[in-house]
Amino acid sequence: MQRIVYASRNLMEGSEEEKLQGVQQILAAARRNNTAAGVTGALIFNSGGFAQVLEGSSHELAEIFERIQCDSRHTDVLVLDHCSISERIFPDWSMGFIGTNTGDELMFGAITQDSGFDVSRLAADEILAAMQRLVLEEENL
Amino acid sequence: MINGKAATLCWSETKPLPIDALTEAAMRLPEPFAVIDDHDRIVFANLAFRAAYCVNEGARMTDIETHRVSAETEFRMSGLSFGRRLVTREIKAGEDLRERVDALTGLPNRLVLREALERMLADPQACNESALLLLDLDRFKFVNDTLGHPIGDKLLCRVVDRIRKVLRDGDLLVRLGGDEFAILHASQKQPESARAIAQRIVDLVGRSYLIDDHLVTIGTSIGIATTLFGGSDADRLIKSADLALYGAKEAGRGQFRFFEQEMDDRAQARRTLEQDMRRALALRQFSLHYQPQADIADKTILGFEALLRWKHPTLGMISPAAFIPVAEETGLIVQIGEWVLRAACHEAARWPEDITIAVNLSPVQIAHHGLIDVVTSALANAGISPGRLELEITETVLLQDTNSTLDTLHRLRALGVRIAMDDFGTGYSSLSYLRAFPFDKVKIDQSFIREMSTDKEAAAIVRAVIGLGISLGISMTAEGVETEEQLQGLRNEGCTELQGFLISRPIPSADVAEFLSRN
Ligand SMILES: Cc1cc2nc3c(=O)[nH]c(=O)nc-3n(C[C@H](O)[C@H](O)[C@H](O)COP(=O)(O)O)c2cc1C
Numbered sequence: 001m002q003r004i005v006y007a008s009r010n011l012m013e014g015s016e017e018e019k020l021q022g023v024q025q026i027l028a029a030a031r032r033n034n035t036a037a038g039v040t041g042a043l044i045f046n047s048g049g050f051a052q053v054l055e056g057s058s059h060e061l062a063e064i065f066e067r068i069q070c071d072s073r074h075t076d077v078l079v080l081d082h083c084s085i086s087e088r089i090f091p092d093w094s095m096g097f098i099g100t101n102t103g104d105e106l107m108f109g110a111i112t113q114d115s116g117f118d119v120s121r122l123a124a125d126e127i128l129a130a131m132q133r134l135v136l137e138e139e140n141l
Numbered sequence: 142m143i144n145g146k147a148a149t150l151c152w153s154e155t156k157p158l159p160i161d162a163l164t165e166a167a168m169r170l171p172e173p174f175a176v177i178d179d180h181d182r183i184v185f186a187n188l189a190f191r192a193a194y195c196v197n198e199g200a201r202m203t204d205i206e207t208h209r210v211s212a213e214t215e216f217r218m219s220g221l222s223f224g225r226r227l228v229t230r231e232i233k234a235g236e237d238l239r240e241r242v243d244a245l246t247g248l249p250n251r252l253v254l255r256e257a258l259e260r261m262l263a264d265p266q267a268c269n270e271s272a273l274l275l276l277d278l279d280r281f282k283f284v285n286d287t288l289g290h291p292i293g294d295k296l297l298c299r300v301v302d303r304i305r306k307v308l309r310d311g312d313l314l315v316r317l318g319g320d321e322f323a324i325l326h327a328s329q330k331q332p333e334s335a336r337a338i339a340q341r342i343v344d345l346v347g348r349s350y351l352i353d354d355h356l357v358t359i360g361t362s363i364g365i366a367t368t369l370f371g372g373s374d375a376d377r378l379i380k381s382a383d384l385a386l387y388g389a390k391e392a393g394r395g396q397f398r399f400f401e402q403e404m405d406d407r408a409q410a411r412r413t414l415e416q417d418m419r420r421a422l423a424l425r426q427f428s429l430h431y432q433p434q435a436d437i438a439d440k441t442i443l444g445f446e447a448l449l450r451w452k453h454p455t456l457g458m459i460s461p462a463a464f465i466p467v468a469e470e471t472g473l474i475v476q477i478g479e480w481v482l483r484a485a486c487h488e489a490a491r492w493p494e495d496i497t498i499a500v501n502l503s504p505v506q507i508a509h510h511g512l513i514d515v516v517t518s519a520l521a522n523a524g525i526s527p528g529r530l531e532l533e534i535t536e537t538v539l540l541q542d543t544n545s546t547l548d549t550l551h552r553l554r555a556l557g558v559r560i561a562m563d564d565f566g567t568g569y570s571s572l573s574y575l576r577a578f579p580f581d582k583v584k585i586d587q588s589f590i591r592e593m594s595t596d597k598e599a600a601a602i603v604r605a606v607i608g609l610g611i612s613l614g615i616s617m618t619a620e621g622v623e624t625e626e627q628l629q630g631l632r633n634e635g636c637t638e639l640q641g642f643l644i645s646r647p648i649p650s651a652d653v654a655e656f657l658s659r660n
Pocket of ligand 1: 008026029033043050069071074095
């Protein structure tokens with residue numbers, strides 16, 4: 001099994017509402033495809049960009065990653081980490097989304113204090129840690 | 142089901158297609174072969190079919206997009222439906238469509254591009270609406286070399302998939318060979334449309350790939366030519382796009398460039414220079430001047446560095462900085478360099494036995510397989526002992542294919558020849574280079590010597606490099622020494638040799654004997 005963590009720049013335009021709708025579409029496709037492929041992970045989004053963790057067996061992960069790479073809704077995809085894993089961090093999430101219950105700043109507030117709003121400048125483990133925490137918080141809301 | 146004369150259509154009752162071996166066999170069948178479903182959609186098309194289709198319709202190969210989906214549907218087309226007329230074509234007897242298709246990617250090849258270009262050029266409207274894009278993958282060779290061909294092949298197929306995503310009906314994508322592709326792109330909005338797709342392809346192809354557990358990143362450079370500026374016959378158009386591609390690569394890769402007349406002018410100037418150099422070699426317009434190298438302790442002459450001069454019949458003296466890069470690019474440096482080696486060794490044979498001769502070697506010469514033989518025979522013909530010949534190389538030599546470079550350097554050393562690192566401090570100046578190979582000498586670049594007295598940093602670097610030389614037991618030569626003050630400073634630091642106007646300018650061969658007797 002492998003894990004990949006990346007950050008990318010959002011290219012979706014429009015109002016907050018429209019962008020959130022766009023993200024909902026991405027999530028719907030992700031949940032549908034990832035469940036079928038046995039891929040799990042989490043996605044964070046703010047108006048500037050995305051950060052995503054994907055975990056799965058290598059063939060399926062590669063397939064999903066390739067689809068995502070070709071998506072014109074984002075660009076400047078920067079892979080922050082890619083490694084073999086024996087255990088998943090997000091075993092129960094076909095694609096956990098962080099931010100449905102929180103506003104933009106809140107969503108990223110926890111992990112952008114030091115690096116402004118530039119997700120790509122964050123290290124993979126910081127993103128992972130923050131994601132785990134936020135996922136837990138959301139579950140408890 | 143397969144008809145030898147005409148392209149064959151098979152109407153399946155949406156039965157599952159046989160997979161693997163059979164599909165593979167059908168794929169490579171020389172007959173055009175397609176399976177079309179009840180909705181008139183092509184669900185399978187073999188390579189010959191794609192080529193035939195492409196030939197027939199001029200340039201529609203790209204909308205046949207295959208995906209491995211599942212055991213049930215081995216291939217799924219992109220959802221476009223084709224009129225039936227498109228898929229039937231008389232195949233001429235003896236015509237081998239495999240000659241038109243690249244086996245790895247299933248893309249049509251150079252031949253098909255050429256025909257499409259001819260067809261386009263015959264149609265004024267198509268001409269105005271077309272753009273030719275040439276693509277080269279950056280760093281593909283590195284991936285192939287480090288991860289192996291199977292990964293390289295998979296990567297190529299992924300690249301093709303991504304490019305196809307950007308193209309539209311009517312665009313022709315062709316594999317020219319290796320990591321080179323061409324696109325004939327039609328749009329009523331040129332050149333904006335070509336610009337837009339080039340931009341998207343650079344972006345998409347440049348995103349990382351996950352292939353067999355390897356994360357791979359490459360890039361692509363694109364050159365674009367339109368008939369408006371790029372020429373009105375197929376050859377010229379290809380050449381213009383190629384020049385634009387060259388421009389894109391020169392500008393740092395990972396970008397696209399449109400052809401500009403200026404590129405052609407520059408290429409023309411390069412070609413003229415190249416021809417002139419060939420003539421110069423034959424007519425002996427090149428000559429060597431010799432700059433003395435001296436012991437820093439007492440200015441005793443130890444040897445000379447051979448420096449190339451070119452007196453052009455109409456342009457006069459041409460600086461090596463102007464013609465060496467072109468000679469390197471065209472490979473002519475191999476012949477010029479050989480002449481220099483032979484002439485310099487020949488000259489040295491007339492000097493006292495203890496005077497050395499230094500000759501510069503270009504990275505291109507080092508990479509050339511004949512070098513060892515040339516050096517051996519130059520020494521033998523001149524009858525000088527190998528220990529008197531010093532070959533100077535720059536750091537850039539060590540940047541290229543390091544293993545074979547080091548191998549060549551060691552074999553040169555085994556001949557008894559000395560190896561010097563030239564212009565140290567100007568390039569990457571990685572100290573690791575000094576450890577990668579046991580150099581006999583390091584020459585500190587003249588820019589540091591010049592600034593030594595005014596610039597503390599330059600002085601510190603000179604001191605550090607000399608210190609390093611002392612501790613590694615390498616002799617150190619200061620280049621471009623002009624004043625006694627510089628000489629004093631260098632001597633105090635422990636530098637061993639010097640070269641520069643303080644001793645002498647480069648002198649013609651006729652003056653060497655007199656110079657030696659005077660010193
Ligand atoms: C930032 C981002 C993350 C995405 N994550 C996923 C994902 O995890 N899984 C997935 O199948 N698609 C993901 N997508 C969407 C894909 O790019 C693509 O649109 C989708 O897989 C198409 O699915 P469909 O053909 O089933 O509609 C993502 C897109 C973006 C922009």
